[in-house]
Amino acid sequence: MVQRQRRAASTLASADYLHRRAAGDLAERLAGINRTFGVGVDLGGRSATLVAAIQGTPGAAGKVGWWGDLVGDHAAVTPGATSAVVPPETVPLAPESVDLVTSVLALHTVNDLPGLFVQVRRALRPDGLFLAAMFGPRTLSELRGVLVEAEAALTGGAGARVAPFADVQDLARLLQRAGFALPVADTELVRVRFATPLALLADLRAMGETSVLAGPHRPLRRDVLAQAMGLYAARHSGADGRVDATFEMVTVTGWAPAPGQQKPLAPGSARMRLADALGVTEHRAGDQPRAKD
DSSP, rough: OHHHHHHHHHOGGSHHHHHHHHHHHHHHHHHHHSSEEEEEEESOOOHHHHHHHHTTTTTTTSEEEEEEEEEESOOOOTTTSSEEETTOOOOOOOTOEEEEEEEEGGGOSSSHHHHHHHHHHEEEEEEEEEEEEEOOOOTTTTHHHHHHHHHHHHHSSOOOOOOOOHHHHHHHHHHTTTTTTEEEEEEEEEEEEEEHHHHHHHHHHHHTTTTTOOOOOOOOOHHHHHHHHHHHHSSBBBBSSSSSEEEEEEEEEOOOTTTTTTOOOTTTTOSSSHHHHHHHOOOTTTOOOOOOO
16 A cells, blocks of 8 residues: 555655655764664665765765665655665564665555564674665644544544554663664654645545555545535634744654664663752652742
């Protein structure tokens, strides 16, 4: 379904602002890492966007010696790189064969995300880096709400119209479970404004990000869509009449374990109290600080 949807989508260049933002963030993170990566692989066919972001980010250019793509269909391929057309759940790389694996807003459609993380971890060389951006659970919360309400009101029941997304806590735990060292997952809310709710739907279609939920689904009736769009405009419009849409961008980072790699300190091993470091007075739980004269 993902492949059919993206083949039917219009060119991403008309609605690539979220992908460019995510790629720019990944490039800035690479710029802050004091090392280079000999072989990099991108999951999902967005490496052209990521390479452009890296080349335009001071400190990031030249961080990766060679790029390749693993794509679910014949989507964008970086000029001069090697591309493999593979199922979205597959990472056909030999163990310890690459130094960097990235993904720009592609992994939220993967069914077996724990399995994919394990495959990525196995493919990385010691001290290799996994760096990926994906949509989080607050993405399109406004659209999800009005579609459910309108369909329930007009048909007596409502089906899922917006896919579920993994939250930041689950992603951090999955990284640790897959064997990554120093796993980190953080999140950012991005709000995009549209002239109308239908303009939002048009951009989602151009991105190839309309629903790819499997299984039997009732077609979305026109009256349900019309009522949902009316609810959206009434509840999520600003003073200028434009509507807001929320996209939660979750970024995950994990390293393949390696000897001599930085490790978290053991609990209780600190040499200085936090209160002393911050220059404040420590109060025990339950104590009430005294009022100043």
